[in-house]
Amino acid sequence: MADDYILELDDVSKFFGTVIALQGVTLRLKRGEVHCLLGDNGAGKSTLIKTLAGVHLPSSGTYRVDGEEVRFNSPREALDRGIATVYQDLALVPLMSVARNFFAGREPRKKLFGVIPVIDMNYANETARDKLAEMGIRVRDASQPVGTMSGGERQCLAIARAIHFGAKVLILDEPTAALGVKQSCNVLKLIHQARERGISVIFITHNVHHAYPIADSFTLLNRGQSMGTFSKKDITKEAVLDMMAGGTEIQSLVDELEGRAA
Amino acid sequence: MSAINQSVTTMIEQKPTDERVRKLSPWRILLDRPELGSIAGTVLVFAFFGIFAGGSGMFALDGIINWAQVAGYLGIIAVGACLLMIAGEFDLSMGSMIGFAGVMVAIPPMYLGWPLWAAVIFAFVGSMALGALNGYLVVRTKLPSFIVTLAFMFILRGLTLVLSTSFANSTIVSGIGDKFTDDPVISALFQGTTFHWLFNGLASMDLITKLPSGDPVVGGLPKVLVWWIVMALAAGFVLARTRFGNWIYTVGGDSNAAKNVGVPVRRVKISLFVLTAFCACLFGVLQVADVGSAAADRGLQKEFEAIIAVVIGGTLLTGGFGSVIGACFGALIFGVVQIGISYTNIDSDWYRVFLGGMLLLAVLFNHYIRSRAAATK
Numbered sequence: 001m002a003d004d005y006i007l008e009l010d011d012v013s014k015f016f017g018t019v020i021a022l023q024g025v026t027l028r029l030k031r032g033e034v035h036c037l038l039g040d041n042g043a044g045k046s047t048l049i050k051t052l053a054g055v056h057l058p059s060s061g062t063y064r065v066d067g068e069e070v071r072f073n074s075p076r077e078a079l080d081r082g083i084a085t086v087y088q089d090l091a092l093v094p095l096m097s098v099a100r101n102f103f104a105g106r107e108p109r110k111k112l113f114g115v116i117p118v119i120d121m122n123y124a125n126e127t128a129r130d131k132l133a134e135m136g137i138r139v140r141d142a143s144q145p146v147g148t149m150s151g152g153e154r155q156c157l158a159i160a161r162a163i164h165f166g167a168k169v170l171i172l173d174e175p176t177a178a179l180g181v182k183q184s185c186n187v188l189k190l191i192h193q194a195r196e197r198g199i200s201v202i203f204i205t206h207n208v209h210h211a212y213p214i215a216d217s218f219t220l221l222n223r224g225q226s227m228g229t230f231s232k233k234d235i236t237k238e239a240v241l242d243m244m245a246g247g248t249e250i251q252s253l254v255d256e257l258e259g260r261a262a
Numbered sequence: 263m264s265a266i267n268q269s270v271t272t273m274i275e276q277k278p279t280d281e282r283v284r285k286l287s288p289w290r291i292l293l294d295r296p297e298l299g300s301i302a303g304t305v306l307v308f309a310f311f312g313i314f315a316g317g318s319g320m321f322a323l324d325g326i327i328n329w330a331q332v333a334g335y336l337g338i339i340a341v342g343a344c345l346l347m348i349a350g351e352f353d354l355s356m357g358s359m360i361g362f363a364g365v366m367v368a369i370p371p372m373y374l375g376w377p378l379w380a381a382v383i384f385a386f387v388g389s390m391a392l393g394a395l396n397g398y399l400v401v402r403t404k405l406p407s408f409i410v411t412l413a414f415m416f417i418l419r420g421l422t423l424v425l426s427t428s429f430a431n432s433t434i435v436s437g438i439g440d441k442f443t444d445d446p447v448i449s450a451l452f453q454g455t456t457f458h459w460l461f462n463g464l465a466s467m468d469l470i471t472k473l474p475s476g477d478p479v480v481g482g483l484p485k486v487l488v489w490w491i492v493m494a495l496a497a498g499f500v501l502a503r504t505r506f507g508n509w510i511y512t513v514g515g516d517s518n519a520a521k522n523v524g525v526p527v528r529r530v531k532i533s534l535f536v537l538t539a540f541c542a543c544l545f546g547v548l549q550v551a552d553v554g555s556a557a558a559d560r561g562l563q564k565e566f567e568a569i570i571a572v573v574i575g576g577t578l579l580t581g582g583f584g585s586v587i588g589a590c591f592g593a594l595i596f597g598v599v600q601i602g603i604s605y606t607n608i609d610s611d612w613y614r615v616f617l618g619g620m621l622l623l624a625v626l627f628n629h630y631i632r633s634r635a636a637a638t639k
Contacts, residue, residue: 075522076524079524089518091516091518091519092516092519093512093520093582095511095578095582095583096511096515104508104509104512104519104520104523105509105512105524107505107508109505112503117504117505118503119503119504119505
């Protein structure tokens, strides 16, 4: 049974001194599913993904990849196991070209005159352009600076890069947080495409309207504890909304505004 | 009018690929290059001196060698400073390192009985080790390189003075010139001129001016210019074509992003501090070989001149963007102005005023260019 899950966190806690950031959280990511991690600010989402990404070691509990227990000492080790995290800052340099960003740190090389190793810029330009085209982004020219791209396009570039370099699990940290409606849709489509390719996705958000259409299952975090994992067929959007910390509070605000004192 | 309309329609029809692509004029593409400002500046400076000093011999062969040599010295350190600045750091200790490298070359053979070649190797290894220490302190403490290298600027300048006065009883360590002439390898690398056959040949064909004796007025190309060209080509190549070059841009553009994509940020920065120290040492050795002595005030303020040349060359002070070619043009502007002003009737006291103005203009111009280059088009 364990083989069904590509990532498993079992009863994981993380403490920073006296602060309990995560308390006995269990999260299981099925192969090829989109798993939404929902929670309000301070719910422990960031700590959780940093644990998955290898930035933090869990204080207690176990972390398994492909059924095998792991202890990642650095993000590099997680990356080597195919766990790629796209943080909110995207790790892109605006003044550098699309192709140079796409391959930063992992430049394709060829030998000039058979001896001098140089970057294969033609390959880099073509690959970056093609990979983005597969994601539905037509880059005008892969040698243009990333600074000329929109926020949504940059998000797609970061995701395309992670997929190209062999990500089996994509962890997306609030990819739609800073985007407009249309651009958010593009990113959601991209997540769908990643799933079609058999990539498992953990999608962090606090926006249920973004999470519900795309997700196969949900895990809700509240104040460092998991409120449970739900498959989409078992739960309605309204129920998800209600379970989030904001849900009841918004309702009471609505009640108050409408003069129905609680 | 209709012709304009027609050309507009054809321009629109030419875009079947992506309606969001706007055709950029060649002018606009040129405007996005970092080195544009310095090339424009060079043209301006040449035009200026062409008008005010055209007949003075400044543009005769010996005049050209004169200012090219000044540009060459500065160019060598500007190349190193340029790569380091693109990576987002400064090295203010470069000028002091020039002086320090000079005494490292001159004192051991004069007072400790070392052979010259050993002293030259010692100077290069010593300088690069100090560069590595600079770099290590910067990446380790995460303090601004400005402050760390400022400390070394004073430490090294002070050490240079202490060493030269304690060994030579003077701020000048002289007499080293003969040792250079006696060592064929070191002399071939650092001293005098080269390509004599070319200059002799050109002179015999009456293509360059001859002395009454029949020898060419300039015997050969100064080695400093050869070193400058070699360093500039190598650095330009590394920056544009290699993996390390891409790392330099990434580190300077956003060091956190660089770390996240697996670029060894610390290693890149430390290597570049080693490079600037190497460049400063090369400057120092060439100068000692040329002048025949080392002195405690050598290379004074050269760190600032190098930074100015790099900034005029279009490199951003904040890193992530720049050009070695631009820095070389920046150095050329320096050489032309510094030497050229004495060929004109202008009081040479105006030199610094001119440079400061040039720097300010370059920064404003680059700022404008960058905001256009990075903006959504």
